[in-house]
Amino acid sequence: MDFQIALLLGQDGITNGAIYALLALAxxxxxxxxxxxxxPQGEYVAFGALTLAxxxxxxxxxxxxxLLGMGIAVAxxxxxxxxxxxxxxxxxxxxxxxIVYPAALTALLWLVKPAELPLPAQVLLALAVVVPLGPMxxxxxxxxxxxxxxLVLLIVSVAVHLTLVGLGLLFFGAxxxxxxxxxxxxxxxxxxxxxxxxxxxxxxxxxxxxxxxxLFERTLYGKALRATAINRVGARLMGISTTMAGKLSFLLAxxxxxxxxxxxxxxxxxxxxxxxxxxxxGFVGAIIGGLASYPVAAxxxxxxxxLESFSxxxxxxxKEVIVFTLIIxxxxxxxxxxxxxxxxx
Amino acid sequence: MQKKKLVAGLLVALASMAAQADITVGxxxxxxxxxxxxxxxxxxxxxxxxxTIAGQKINYIVLDDASDTTTAVKNARKFVTENKVDxxxxxxxxxxxxxxxxxxxxxxTPMVSMAASARIVDPANPxxxxxxxxxxxxxxxxxxxxxxxxxxxxxxxxxxxxxDAYGEGWFQEFSKIAEARKLKIVANERYNRAxxxxxxxxxxxxxTKPDAVLVAGSGTPAALPQKTLKERGYVGKFYQTHxxxxxxxxxxxxxxxxxxxxxxxxVLVAGQLPDSNPIxxxxxxxxxxxxxxxxxxxxxxxxxxxxxxxxxLANAVPAALKKAKPGSKEFRxxxxxxxxxxxxxxxxxxxxxxxxxxxxGFDQRARVMVVIENxxxxxxx
Numbered sequence: 161m162d163f164q165i166a167l168l169l170g171q172d173g174i175t176n177g178a179i180y181a182l183l184a185l186a187x188x189x190x191x192x193x194x195x196x197x198x199x200p201q202g203e204y205v206a207f208g209a210l211t212l213a214x215x216x217x218x219x220x221x222x223x224x225x226x227l228l229g230m231g232i233a234v235a236x237x238x239x240x241x242x243x244x245x246x247x248x249x250x251x252x253x254x255x256x257x258x259i260v261y262p263a264a265l266t267a268l269l270w271l272v273k274p275a276e277l278p279l280p281a282q283v284l285l286a287l288a289v290v291v292p293l294g295p296m297x298x299x300x301x302x303x304x305x306x307x308x309x310x311l312v313l314l315i316v317s318v319a320v321h322l323t324l325v326g327l328g329l330l331f332f333g334a335x336x337x338x339x340x341x342x343x344x345x346x347x348x349x350x351x352x353x354x355x356x357x358x359x360x361x362x363x364x365x366x367x368x369x370x371x372x373x374x375l376f377e378r379t380l381y382g383k384a385l386r387a388t389a390i391n392r393v394g395a396r397l398m399g400i401s402t403t404m405a406g407k408l409s410f411l412l413a414x415x416x417x418x419x420x421x422x423x424x425x426x427x428x429x430x431x432x433x434x435x436x437x438x439x440x441x442g443f444v445g446a447i448i449g450g451l452a453s454y455p456v457a458a459x460x461x462x463x464x465x466x467l468e469s470f471s472x473x474x475x476x477x478x479k480e481v482i483v484f485t486l487i488i489x490x491x492x493x494x495x496x497x498x499x500x501x502x503x504x505x
Numbered sequence: 506m507q508k509k510k511l512v513a514g515l516l517v518a519l520a521s522m523a524a525q526a527d528i529t530v531g532x533x534x535x536x537x538x539x540x541x542x543x544x545x546x547x548x549x550x551x552x553x554x555x556x557t558i559a560g561q562k563i564n565y566i567v568l569d570d571a572s573d574t575t576t577a578v579k580n581a582r583k584f585v586t587e588n589k590v591d592x593x594x595x596x597x598x599x600x601x602x603x604x605x606x607x608x609x610x611x612x613x614t615p616m617v618s619m620a621a622s623a624r625i626v627d628p629a630n631p632x633x634x635x636x637x638x639x640x641x642x643x644x645x646x647x648x649x650x651x652x653x654x655x656x657x658x659x660x661x662x663x664x665x666x667x668x669d670a671y672g673e674g675w676f677q678e679f680s681k682i683a684e685a686r687k688l689k690i691v692a693n694e695r696y697n698r699a700x701x702x703x704x705x706x707x708x709x710x711x712x713t714k715p716d717a718v719l720v721a722g723s724g725t726p727a728a729l730p731q732k733t734l735k736e737r738g739y740v741g742k743f744y745q746t747h748x749x750x751x752x753x754x755x756x757x758x759x760x761x762x763x764x765x766x767x768x769x770x771x772v773l774v775a776g777q778l779p780d781s782n783p784i785x786x787x788x789x790x791x792x793x794x795x796x797x798x799x800x801x802x803x804x805x806x807x808x809x810x811x812x813x814x815x816x817x818l819a820n821a822v823p824a825a826l827k828k829a830k831p832g833s834k835e836f837r838x839x840x841x842x843x844x845x846x847x848x849x850x851x852x853x854x855x856x857x858x859x860x861x862x863x864x865x866g867f868d869q870r871a872r873v874m875v876v877i878e879n880x881x882x883x884x885x886x
Contacts, residue, residue, distance in 0.1 A: 333545070355736075476668075477694075479697075
């Protein structure tokens with residue numbers, strides 16, 4: 161192996177690692193705020209990419225029907241609760257977000273021809289379809305169980321994952337799709353050709369990480385999320401709605417997932433079930449960060465990307481074995497170095 | 506109370522009468538899970554099959570095994586114990602089909618598999634007496650590739666395949682034949698269906714400078730190594746396996762797949778076959794039926810394997826009906842004998858001549874070499 165190959169492998173590893181890092185951040189965020197180990201994170205990656213591909217092919221994406229259906233389900237539950245509790249002032253917001261918004265989006269996609277729009281508009285439309293699924297999934301699957309143990313929430317996650325993968329197969333079929341690159345240009349640095357999309361992935365990931373940091377440090381909502389993550393009861397006593405925090409964290413997780421999918425769709429073929437493996441690798445990164453530290457999780461995810469890239473060169477048949485075995489020494493090291501306090505349940 | 510009993514009794518009598526009169530076919534396909542791109546066209550094909558053969562009504566019971574071996578066995582057990590099927594069709598993939606052989610042999614029920622591996626009908630296994638299959642063996646396809654490579658002056662070849670039974674099976678068959686023909690395999694790499702990058706494997710392949718690369722994958726995931734190789738500036742020949750023979754592969758691979766060679770069943774290029782070829786008519790009949798139901802360009806060779814299983818039944822059932830009534834052990838044995846005795850049956854993938862040692866029955870006519878030209882399959886003469 162010469163220096164040139166090492167550089168190419170490093171570049172490939174960092175590109176994949178940047179995506180894993182985004183997913184690792186989303187997983188840490190969701191776990192810290194809601195204690196949910198969010199296995200379906202990867203599904204948003206696949207949904208984001210495939211929704212964009214469907215829009216570009218001039219078809220109405222199946223996720224739109226999911227949005228409509230889940231919107232109606234959420235609205236039905238929330239309206240019944242609002243009527244029973246006599247909180248009529250919430251009704252316009254419930255109807256607006258869960259029925260009017262999906263219906264308006266459907267009408268918009270029906271009227272304009274998404275295939276003819278410029279790429280940024282298509283990306284925004286795809287995000288508009290997929291991202292609201294995050295809080296809706298939280299409302300339907302997790303909110304009724306918000307106080308349950310981590311194990312119960314994990315079991316719910318498995319169920320949600322299987323449901324979403326099955327729906328993905330129904331919506332998009334078994335074969336994969338690719339989308340055109342954001343920019344066709346290549347960059348040459350020191351004899352090394354870097355594709356435009358790689359640069360897009362790395363820059364967008366960095367920008368997203370900085371934005372998240374600003375969100376947590378500077379905004380009231382970000383601070384509310386951090387407060388909930390540190391102490392749920394304390395946050396509630398301070399007037400922070402844990403339901404709102406849960407929905408917000410799922411909204412961010414869905415946005416990060418869908419955007420990651422849109423970023424990598426031009427580099428690789430995305431299938432309805434691609435997301436699971438990507439999400440799992442992000443999860444390995446998140447575990448390295450102990451499901452608590454954002455910077456360590458991001459660094460861990462980049463490490464996973466690099467390890468994957470180099471092991472695919474040396475021993476391609478054992479690549480996944482090598483990547484997932486990484487979790488064992490990490491867990492050993494963590495359990496030896498940190499004092500574990502048994503969670504009261 | 507009396508009335509209820511009477512009605513129940515009548516229903517049971519009716520049900521048993523129906524079971525006696527009709528032929529029950531248990532279909533097990535992998536319509537979800539990793540093999541879904543193969544299983545879905547097969548499932549669609551069963552919906553187009555004739556509902557009567559020689560005046561007998563045929564009941565199809567279609568189950569999905571989710572590409573999972575345990576579920577496949579469970580489905581097969583359900584067929585033989587609950588549904589009392591006369592014949593089992595399936596499964597889509599090799600591991601599932603191998604696992605179902607035991608059930609079929611134990612219940613003495615004939616089974617027609619739609620999976621590729623030659624091991625499914627290996628005559629050395631006594632249980633295989635009950636098992637038949639419709640897709641060509643990997644050996645036949647490998648021979649076609651190696652032949653084409655040596656004729657084209659290829660001396661060194663790199664192999665990259667799925668890290669599963671498909672890739673492993675191909676490597677074993679291909680390496681054996683390649684060795685015999687003095688073709689040198691300079692790299693042997695693996696990747697996963699859902700991988701987002703194969704840069705590592707591709708760099709390794711490029712460092713060995715092969716004359717040709719063989720990609721052993723199925724469906725659209727097989728496009729990834731080829732696209733990455735092109736991206737990195739590889740200029741040698743590309744070979745794919747018949748696992749990619751559907752329109753989605755052409756859509757995803759686009760211009761990077763121009764000039765790629767692959768072996769395939771004749772049904773893929775049915776329209777280009779000479780009129781003298783008897784397969785043409787049968788294959789065109791299938792594509793016309795399938796495209797009428799699912800749109801133009803929607804046929805794949807996988808669905809045709811299912812159709813061929815149906816054609817085998819259509820040819821074997823009349824002979825079996827002469828010997829016994831459907832639903833009985835005797836009928837199942839007669840159906841098995843009839844399947845084994847099939848001679849010169851034209852199906853969409855070739856011409857079948859079964860024998861006690863050959864439960865596939867295909868010869869050289871069951872495969873053609875195809876090249877991808879202008880985003881379409883073109884028959885190589």
